[in-house]
Amino acid sequence: MKKEIINIYSDNKIKTNEICDFCISEKEVNSSFFIESNKSLLINLIDIDNINSSINIIFNLKNKSKLLLNIISLSSINNKKEYHLSINHNHPESYSRVNISGINLGGNILVDAKARIIQGANKSDTRIEGKITNLSSVARSRISPILYIKENDVKASHSASLGSYNEADLFYLTSRGLTLGDAKKAITYGSIYPLINNINDTRIKTLSLDKIRSLSLC
Amino acid sequence: MLKINDLNVSIDSSSILNGINLEISKGDIVALLGPNGHGKSTLFHSIMGNPRYVVNKGNIIFNGEDITKMDVSTRSKKGLFLAFQNPPEISGVMTLDFFKNSLNSHLDKPIKLLDFYKKTTQAYEDVGLDSSFIERNLNEGFSGGEKKRNEIIQLQLLSPTLAMLDEIDSGLDVDALSSIAKVINNMHEKGTTFILISHYDKLFSLINPNKTFVIINGKVALSGDGLLAKRISKEGYSFIEKEFKIKIEKKEKQVSIGSCGVKQVI
Ligand SMILES: Nc1ncnc2c1ncn2[C@@H]1O[C@H](COP(=O)(O)OP(=O)(O)OP(=O)(O)O)[C@@H](O)[C@H]1O
Ligand SMILES: [Mg+2]
Numbered sequence: 379m380k381k382e383i384i385n386i387y388s389d390n391k392i393k394t395n396e397i398c399d400f401c402i403s404e405k406e407v408n409s410s411f412f413i414e415s416n417k418s419l420l421i422n423l424i425d426i427d428n429i430n431s432s433i434n435i436i437f438n439l440k441n442k443s444k445l446l447l448n449i450i451s452l453s454s455i456n457n458k459k460e461y462h463l464s465i466n467h468n469h470p471e472s473y474s475r476v477n478i479s480g481i482n483l484g485g486n487i488l489v490d491a492k493a494r495i496i497q498g499a500n501k502s503d504t505r506i507e508g509k510i511t512n513l514s515s516v517a518r519s520r521i522s523p524i525l526y527i528k529e530n531d532v533k534a535s536h537s538a539s540l541g542s543y544n545e546a547d548l549f550y551l552t553s554r555g556l557t558l559g560d561a562k563k564a565i566t567y568g569s570i571y572p573l574i575n576n577i578n579d580t581r582i583k584t585l586s587l588d589k590i591r592s593l594s595l596c
Numbered sequence: 597m598l599k600i601n602d603l604n605v606s607i608d609s610s611s612i613l614n615g616i617n618l619e620i621s622k623g624d625i626v627a628l629l630g631p632n633g634h635g636k637s638t639l640f641h642s643i644m645g646n647p648r649y650v651v652n653k654g655n656i657i658f659n660g661e662d663i664t665k666m667d668v669s670t671r672s673k674k675g676l677f678l679a680f681q682n683p684p685e686i687s688g689v690m691t692l693d694f695f696k697n698s699l700n701s702h703l704d705k706p707i708k709l710l711d712f713y714k715k716t717t718q719a720y721e722d723v724g725l726d727s728s729f730i731e732r733n734l735n736e737g738f739s740g741g742e743k744k745r746n747e748i749i750q751l752q753l754l755s756p757t758l759a760m761l762d763e764i765d766s767g768l769d770v771d772a773l774s775s776i777a778k779v780i781n782n783m784h785e786k787g788t789t790f791i792l793i794s795h796y797d798k799l800f801s802l803i804n805p806n807k808t809f810v811i812i813n814g815k816v817a818l819s820g821d822g823l824l825a826k827r828i829s830k831e832g833y834s835f836i837e838k839e840f841k842i843k844i845e846k847k848e849k850q851v852s853i854g855s856c857g858v859k860q861v862i
Binding site (some may be wrong): 545551552572 | 670
């Protein structure tokens with residue numbers, strides 16, 4: 379059987395376990411993923427180019443299927459990056475983890491993430507996590523994780539944090555000799571590194587690392 | 597070595613230190629005492645240069661140089677070290693990377709990997725902490741005692757000329773306390789000067805202070821030799837009120853630097 383190519387810009391049926399890395403290079407993404415029973419999909423979405431983007435993706439999960447979605451977002455000055463994600467747990471024992479990590483240098487990062495667990499999709503498990511660091515006073519970020527749960531026997535949680543650097547953390551790191559810029563780098567890099575480390579495509583991984591490393595954070 | 601003149605410090609426009617004067621010489625072991633909330637940690641943070649603490653008046657002279665306006669990392673490179681009362685947990689920053697970076701920031705040439713390994717292994721052993729902690733995120737999920745040990749490891753790695761230890765004994769078990777006292781006494785013999793804040797006499801029975809400063813109401817209300825520290829940590833502060841007619845204002849403790857563990861999220 380010929381393997382179908384997964385495309386972030388169209389609709390996809392996931393019939394085998396898949397791991398994919400996508401670097402966003404176009405303005406608009408409108409797509410959907412149907413994950414078949416017992417199958418898993420890991421997507422690393424890297425959106426670090428100096429472009430506006432509007433990412434709209436729907437995920438539908440069948441019995442015992444699994445979704446791991448990691449998004450790395452870097453917004454430069456005046457960029458507007460929007461993410462509208464729907465994760466639909468339509469069948470029992472489906473599992474999803476969404477992790478969004480952003481650095482906002484002075485644009486907009488807006489995240490709407492909705493997870494639905496319908497009645498009957500018992501033992502499903504969903505978690506949405508988001509963390510965006512604003513690095514300038516004009517940076518605007520928003521994370522809205524929403525959980526619609528119609529079944530009792532499930533696990534569902536979310537956490538979102540927005541902010542600039544924690545002053546107490548910076549003081550601690552600089553008190554041991556790191557310059558302020560290096561301390562900020564260590565914290566930013568540290569928050570995003572675990573996601574970058576997950577990227578399988580070595581070219582995309584190197585590209586992302588270089589981009590994050592080259593940020594000047596003074 | 598350290599001279600503080602009429603230091604006035606405020607936080608968020610409420611004044612905490614109201615004219616601190618003190619002098620410390622090379623080789624001293626100083627006990628810094630005072631009731632809760634009277635400004636001990638604030639003084640340490642001001643000496644280290646925490647930007648949240650605004651110096652309204654006075655200055656801090658370290659080895660003949662006015663450091664009052666110097667940035668934090670430069671003070672560290674000049675040989676100052678502060679072991680925090682409550683070290684923050686910094687997720688995503690691996691201890692190993694951080695130790696290497698902070699050590700290298702004090703050196704002209706980056707340390708050789710083998711030397712770094714030897715140095716850290718020894719430091720972990722000295723405080724009785726498993727060296728696998730070096731692979732964990734900085735202080736993340738560490739117990740109170742483990743955080744304190746981690747501070748002492750950094751003290752050893754950076755070997756400062758003046759070390760300020762803020763309640764280093766709180767949360768430590770008896771064995772850890774004696775190993776840490778050993779480290780401090782060793783470093784003192786090799787030339788490090790210490791200022792120690794503690795509320796307990798146990799520490800001052802293991803490490804002998806030769807000077808005591810008592811901070812009350814944001815001022816050095818009383819100073820003396822090492823015996824003063826021993827007496828206070830046994831008897832408390834009431835004799836000061838009686839014998840020296842110093843009124844100790846009751847502090848309604850709102851926020852202490854000691855409770856900065858909560859992440860500030862804007
Ligand atoms: N970040 C802060 N914001 C507001 N007030 C603060 C802050 N840090 C300290 N304070 C206040 O400054 C005063 C002195 O606090 P400090 O932490 O220096 O006391 P301390 O002498 O070290 O007490 P303890 O023995 O309890 O550690 C307290 O009243 C405290 O509430
Ligand atoms: Mg204190």
